[in-house]
Amino acid sequence: MFPSRAQANHRSPPRAQVGRWIEPHRLPPYPSRSMSSPLRVRIAPSPTGAIHLGLARTALFNWAYARGRKGQFVLRLEDTDRARSTRESETAIIEGLRWLGLDWDEGPELGGDYGPYRQSERIDRHRELMGSLMETGHAYACFCTSERLSEVRERQQAANETPRYDRCCREIPIEEAQVRAASGEAFAVRFKVPTGQTGFQDLVRKEVVFENGEIDDWVMVRQSGDPTYNFVVACDDADMEITHVLRGEEHLVNTPKQVLLYAALGVSAPVFAHLPLLLGKGRKKLSKRDGGVSLSDYRDQGYPREAILNFLCMQGWALDGETDVFDLATFVEHFDLEDVSRGGAIFDFDKFLWLAGEYLHKETDEVLAEHCLPFVVDAGLFNEVDLRARWDWYLSVIAMEKERIRIYSELPGRMAYLCAPDDQVEYLPKAEKGARKHEGRTQTLTDYLAWLPEHSSKPSAELAEETKAWLAEREQKIPLLFQPLRCALTGLPGGPDLFEVMDALGQAATLDRIRAGVERLA
């Protein structure tokens, strides 16, 4: 049969199944997919890193498609690359998707009727299917060495041909192959691509057809005994009765290989839907160099969760061409694969920020305060206990600064001036310049400092009116006082109503800051 050299030293379970011929008719039966069987979709991320925005989008579309059609959504971990797969990444993916608000019906941490849900744990089944495919003549052992393979590739490239396997081992008689394998010669298993054409239904791109002559006799199982992605993904999708495969367009060219495999396995292929790629600035696949490509980047920067979800919905899909802001329920209700756009689109970071602001501004002060709290603490402005002890004050700051921030992490920068020492408020150049352009600033500020204590106990709106009246009496324009005052109080060129700022500062700090301002702006 086909024991391999790898059998002895490979750390995976013994390959007992490999050489066990299974009669085709004894293949474990695949449940037939009748019209009444439920729609089943899945995502199959490899746990090798953080959640990329593309994965988040794919997950969201799968989830919405299932939820909108009473289907089931499955999470399966593609951990075939053992060197790169980690449990930390697995946990991060599960937590990240949960944080987004997605839920799935079956998964590695949940179990389900089609488990296990880690590809590495399905290895016996993959070997079983490999064996039967060899038995039925759909796959064959390839004894070529990697040296020979690269030689062939180089020769093809030199001749300007498409590099592909020359099918050298394809016609080796099965008896001979068995003898060579038994003698310990290493081999990989390749799929025997038939002649003809392979087409499939793609709900986004209609029908797609490939010439089989263009398809390589691809490797299903490596010499090491490890199956490859194209092999296991189709096996698992078949076993799990996945009915619709929604994934990124980079997988489009893999699809005919998988479709051929389904046919060899004797099962019908699922319906596909290849989603347009998320692109970076240069119209190339969005990658790390584009910055901020992980879901966690946005969570950590304080993008509202609903804004992230909403924006993800718009990556390849539009509600009506008019409405940009809509919730998940609306998405689930209206989402259809036929409406997914075909062209890849550049990820618009500007619009994302804008949308974040739309959601942030809709939050109540209380909710926003909670969302911003960790960022304020992280910035070192307050510890949580102190901040909670003066919650009403914090809420007033939130109300005051709300319209100027779009993401939670922007608050600490906006309110930092409130925490500065009163004689050392950092004056931004633009603010100081604006203050200094008024000739009578020092005198006006000094006079105001004298006038203020008797009036500052009044509500801010009233104080504002009285201050303006005071200025009118002196026949002075408003900016003459307000610009130096703003600089003294906040050091910023813009910001909330000055009298609300005074409220937040308190009388003592207000007076101290004006006093310091008289000197510093002299």
Added chain:
RNA sequence: GGCCCCGUCGUCUAGUCUGGCCUAGGACACCAGGUUUUCAUCCUGGCGACAGGGGUUCGAAUCCCCUCGGGGUCACCA
């Protein structure tokens, strides 16, 4: 390079299947004006696209052909 996918304002997108309602709509960005003590918000306005060329048709963003452009993929990675 082969194969495959795609092509509407700077960007995202509606309209394309089922030609006429398109003088091509909306949003972000940008610019100008208004509101405001400033910034922000908000309001008003502006800028700005059917890749190109041939057909078919009374009529084409929409159907057909060609060209050009962009992307994806060509592993014993996933």
